[in-house]
Amino acid sequence: MQLWEIIKRTFEFNPNLDQEGFVLKETPDEKAELNQHPTDNQSAGEDKSTGRRSGIKKPVRAAERQKQHRAGKEEEKGADSGKGGRLRKQIRSVRRHQDDQGKQQAADKAQLQKKDNNEEKESDKSRKRFKKPLRVAEIQNQQDREQVSPYLENNKKRLEEIYGLPQNKDFIIREFTIAVAPPVRAFVLFMEGLSDKTAINTYVLQPMMLFSNFHEDVEGYLLDHIQKRVLIGNQVTVHDRFEQIVAGVNYGSTAVFIEGCDKALLVETKGWEHRSVDRPVNEQVIRGAQEAFGETLRTNTALVRKLLRTSELTTEMLKIGNTTHLDVAIMYIRTVANKQLVQEVKRRIESLKVDGVIDSGILEQLIEERPWNIAPQVTATERPDRVAYALLRGKVAIFLDSNPYVLVVPSTMFDQLHTQEDYYLRPLYGSFLRLVRTLAFYISFLLPGFYLAIVLFHKEMIPTELLLAISGARERVPFPSFVEVIIMEISFELIREAGLRVPGAMGNTIGIVGALILGQAAVQANIVSPIxxxxxxxxxxxxxxxxxxxxxxxxxITRFAYIALGTILGFVGIVFGLFIQMHMMASLKSFGVPYLSPMAPTTGTTGDVLFRKPVFDWERRPDFLNTQKDQLQENIAQGWVRESNKKGDKHH
Structure with a gap:
């Protein structure tokens, strides 16, 4: 029975002899038989010419090799014991091989399981780098609203909230399809009136809708492909925040949003209507450049750069106004201007917390130290040549977008009295003009008060004949001298203001006719005296x-104060007023520079205060500016004079 069970188990078991790694030890008789009659497998798997096997078998482990060796020895010993003994030995060998094979499969399975676990861990780490795409319904709740979304509909909805669309008719959204394979949806946003529609059609829409399929393959990301190989604008930037995009669109640029891209492209398409470069209106000169600043910031800075063609001329851009977001340009010569002055100008502008600054006059009041002082502490000019000369001397210019006046700091009282024409004329001519302006400066606020002080308190200072003439002219005037002066001054101010506000040539007519007719009528009516x-x-x-x-x-304004002082105290009041005024000006500073420099305090002068030196003596920059370079030009700027002097020395 035991033999029958063994035979039965043998016939029930069907081993896979083709399994890799299975080796069955042959007996000597079987080896001889195999040598006489080779099997098909042996002939197919072995090359007779080379003796090499065509296939590569899995190497047998050392433990298997020892077991097979022991099994082979037992088979050789029992080869003569009969057919049944050989069968039993074969069965035991097969069982041992099955056990070894099961162990090997378990080890291989454990190794594969360990490898799979490691791969899963690595895949989990790699998955952490990439976020799972959000659904459209979840994007608003899980993503920053100020961040550009990869979903086109959400970007459009966010822009509609920002600009109040469709009620707001100034902003246009144009949807289209980019001609790539496969097609991609997109839309552009621009402001009508500030953007050039021709530039949008030519440089933005046409390349993406028609010419983007010229390239069969999209290189890299779609956004980079559109920026580098499709759009032909001269300025294309990438932004991922709505704050940056809105600021660009409000300034005339066009924003491009693409489906699947979490960033937007901002294309330069500014094209608003603006005034061309015109002649100066309030700072006219006979001899000099006839160009004036306009309302375009870049045009204004270009006018200055046309005169100062140096790489050292630096322009820094700042934003001002929480609502207006206007551009402010700070221009200076990098190797000349005092660094502390530049930092102070930037600090004052950056520290402003206002909703908007519309005009440079508002900006002037926000950055000057004492806005209640009667004297202006900043020079406002519409002439590019004046700004260029101020930059050469070491000052800083402030440009405000959409404004034709440029602010120059620091400013002194003498800068307010100078014109650019003083430098273009010969030194004697320029000095004479400055003397005339200085005299006009004192007459404009002292003459009426001086007249009242003499008439009311110091009649002995007037010659007898003149005193009799004044008394005879005032004999029929019913008003005191003070009331008479006030009536005439107020009338003159009304005529001046009316002449400025009435448009066109009518304003000049009102000014001339009003002064002549009202003055003559007032004299004939005995309201005022002719003097x-x-x-x-x-x-x-x-x-x-x-x-x-x-x-x-x-x-x-100061004139009315001196009229009151002259009426009350005479010359004593006028002297008292001058003392107060000089004290206010001497204590005043413009960006750290004393207002009466270089006279009070006394500093090294360049000969450019009251009188004007010849141009070949402009050797130094103003000492009160503390510039990085003190020398403006060579000690002997005229090279031909130096050569003439050398030739004269040789002759001597």
């Missing part, structure tokens, strides 16, 4: 001779 009409007219002309408009206003 007072002359004094008021001369005072008004003197105020017009002051070149700075802000300084004119200060002198007009």
């Amino acid at each position: 007072l009409v002359i004094i008021v007219a001369v005072t008004g002309l003197a105020s017009f001779a002051v070149p700075n408009y802000s300084l004119q206003f200060g002198l007009r």
Whole structure:
């Protein structure tokens, strides 16, 4: 029975002899038989010419090799014991091989399981780098609203909230399809009126809708492909925040949003209407450049760079106004201007917390130290040549977008009285003009008060004949001298303001006719005396001779104060007023520079205060500016003079 069970188990078991790694030890008789009759497998798997096997078998482990060796020895010993013994030995060998094979499979399975676990861990680490795409319904709750979304509909919805679309008709959203394979949806956003529609059609829509399929393959990401190989604009930037995109669109650029891209492209398409470069209106000169600043910031900076063609000229851009977001440009010569001055200008502008600054006059009041002082502390000019010369001397210019006036800091009282024409004329001519303006400066605020002080308190200072003439002219005037002066000054201010506000040539007509007719009628009606009409007219002309408009206003207000002081205290009041005024100006500073420099305090002068030196003596920059380079030009700027001197020395 035991033999029958063994035979039965043998016939029930069907081993896979083709399994890799299975080796069955042959007996000597079987080896001889195999040598006489080779099997098909042996002939197919072995090359007779080379003796090499065509296939590569899995190497047998050392433990298997020892077991097979022991099994082979037992088979050789029992080869003569009969057919049944050999069968039993074969069965035991097969069982041992099965056990070894099972162990090997378990070991291989454990190794594969360990490898799979390691791969899963690595895949989990790699998955952590990439976020799972959000659904459209979840994007608003899980993503920053100020971040550009990869979903086109969410970007469009966010822009509609920002600009109040579709009620707001200034902003246009144009949807289209980019001609790539496969097609991709996109849309552009621009402001009508500030953007150039021709540039949008030519440089933005046409390349993406028609020419983007010229390249069969998209290189890299779609956004980079559109930026580098499709759009042909000269300025294309990538932004991922709505704050940056909105700022660009509000300034005339066009924003491009693409489906599947979490960033947007901002294309330069500015094209608003603007005034061309025109002649100066309030700073006219006979000899000099006839160009004036306009309302375009880049045009204004280009006018200055046209005069100062150096790489050292630096322009820094700042933003001002929480609502307006206007650009402010700070221009200076990098190797000349005082670094502390530049930092102070930037600090004051960056520290402003206002909703908007519309005009440079508002910016001037926000950055000057004492806005309640009667004297202006910043020079405002519309002439590019004046700004260029100020930069050469070491000052800083402030440009405000959409404004034709440029601010120059620091500013002194003498800068307010100078014009650019003083430098273009010969030194004697320029010095004479400055003397005339200085005289007009004092006449414009002192003459009416001086007249009242003499008439009311110091009649002995007037010659007898003139005193009799004044008394005879005032004999039929019913008003005191103070009331008479006030009436004429107020009338003159009304005529001046009316002439400015009435448009066109009518304003000049009102100014001339009003002064002549009202003055003549007032004299004939015995309301004012003829001598007072002359004094008021001369005072008004003197105020017009002051070149700075802000300084004119200060002198007009100061004039009424001196009229009151002259009426109350005479010359004592006028002297007291001068003392107070000089004290206020001496204590005033403009960005750290004393207002009366270089006279008070006394510093090294360049000969450019009251009188003007010849141009070949402009050797130094102003000492009170503390510039990085003190020398403006060579000691002997005229090279031909130096050569002539050398030739003269040789002859001697």
